[in-house]
Amino acid sequence: MALLRRAGLPALLLALLLAVPGMASAQTAEEYEVKAAFLYNFAKFVDWPPESFPDPNSLKICVLGDDPFGGSLQTVAGEQVGGHKLQVVRMDSTSRLAGCQILFISRSEREHIKEIVTAVKGSPVLTVGDTQKFADDGVIINFILEGSKVRFEINTGSAERAGIRISSKLLQLAKRIVTAPGVRPGF
């Protein structure tokens, strides 16, 4: 069993890379439904400083880059979390990030991750990544897959720098905790 798993993991990665677009999209749709629900649920376990809400009635989820949710994020829009109504906003640049409470950084932005992290540095914005090693780059929560299951890792150093308090219950669920804020050493 252990031998099989050791041999199986690279094979699986290879299979994912070479996966046919149709097959991948079916799996992806389900995956992003889960991720959309996660985004909404993160809000329940995260505390923002009160002054970080320009409009206390709404909690903005901003999607930066290509939207992988395919409309499933819209289903959570309008839900109430901690007295705030969820709003979903798509954006292309980092210029108006100040009003966002949650910033989902799409895979398409992987090249600009450093700039994005720098841009939100010091702002109470919960950055959520969807790309390997993003947590090490300073993104607060980063989705990862464990088999077919959606999991995440948390960079507590970044969260602290952003002034965001993440519930220990959420931390408990994190696949990995990164304490160093910002970029990896040597990056």
Added chain:
Amino acid sequence: MLRRLQRVPIHQKLMLIALLTTGGALLLAGSAIIYFNVVRFKEEMKRDLASFADVFAGSSTAALTFQDPKTATEILRSVSPRTSIVAIALYDNKGHLFAHWGRDAGVTFPPAPGPDGSRFTQSALVAFRPVLLQEERLGTIYLRSNLKELHDRVWTQALTVGFVFLASGIVALLLSSWLQRLISGPILALAGTARAVSERRDYSIRADRRSTDELGILVDAFNDMLNQIQRRDSELQEAKEALEERVRERTRELEQRNEELNQSNKELDDFAYIASHDLKEPLRGIHNFSSFLIEDYSAKLDDEGRSKLDTLMRLTRRMETLIDSLLQFSRLGRVDLAVDRVNLNEIVDEILDSLAISLKEDRVQARVPRPLPIVRADRVRVGEIFYNLIVNAMKYNDKADKWIEIGWRENPAGPPVFYVRDNGIGIPEKHHEAVFRIFKRLHGRDKYGGGTGAGLTIVRKIIERHHGRIWLESSAGEGTTFYFTLEEGDVRA
């Protein structure tokens, strides 16, 4: 039970009462304390488990939210240090078992969550609590605790109560054995006094009064009673002594009187004997000289003179028999009785033999219906009794068919009663006493064969010397029965 207790000594009874009362009260109080403590403790346990479940519900919210049963299981596993919890489980909002942990391999879980709240089952305490996140129900947490803690608590309390029970019992025993003396002490002392009084009949003993309560009153009343009894006892004693003194006095008087009487009787007897004896001498002279006169001078006297001399002779003869009777009677008072076993049949037979001719001449039938007994008496005197009575019965009879019956009957209350019965002339009731007087004759001097009139007097004297009694029953013209007894006691010795 209570009846058997009646035999237990009073001090044990008092101690038993104290012990039973204390024990009963303690048992009741102890049971009540245990009961209320258990009830309260069970409520506490329920609250405790519920709040414990709430803690786990809180920590499980993220795991439920993010559908992470593995983490949830780890969270649930953290219950393990609390050894009373045997099972913990998490159900999602659809009621499916989401994560669970059991202390042992065989632990089972309810397939679906029950209603919220905590409750006791037969062997466990279970709690279902909602898992809430921002007022949204994410699922249900389930906790099951064993009852070891409850059992330990009950056991500890039972032990404590048992110890208190035992300690109180010992204290109660010591206290009651000390305090019971307050009550039993005076009672036992009183009982002891009462026993001593009744055993020794000593009414001068007094009970010791130690307290002023009802027992003190009882002791006082008892002593008061003893006072009265003692007073009456001494009064009685005095009265008895006075009575005895009076009896002794009377006895002395009687003895003296008796002595005097005996003395005068003896003097009388002596006088009668001496008088009659001395009278005989000159009488004999008169008689002798009268007969000389008749023999030597009858020719010189005329008829009238001779007749007067004859009368003189007759009177001297009569005087002689009278004096003989008097002598015989007075001798009876002077001479001691020769008491021996006497067969009365022999006596009566001899008498009837000696009287056979007279009986035949007078045509008197004498009969003895059944043999007479053997008695202790003076043979000669008893013969005189029967002789006199039989002769009297023969003499005082004017019937054509004369009979005499000599018999006896047993007397359960005393000596046998003898009787001599005839069908003669009878004795009027007014003379029943007079017939026993000396020289008393009811009829003319020569009527019914004559006689001195001393016979019955002599008979009575003999009977009295035998400590017996004589009496008679008679009706005039029909006959007489003389009854008599001899010495008292067993006469047939």
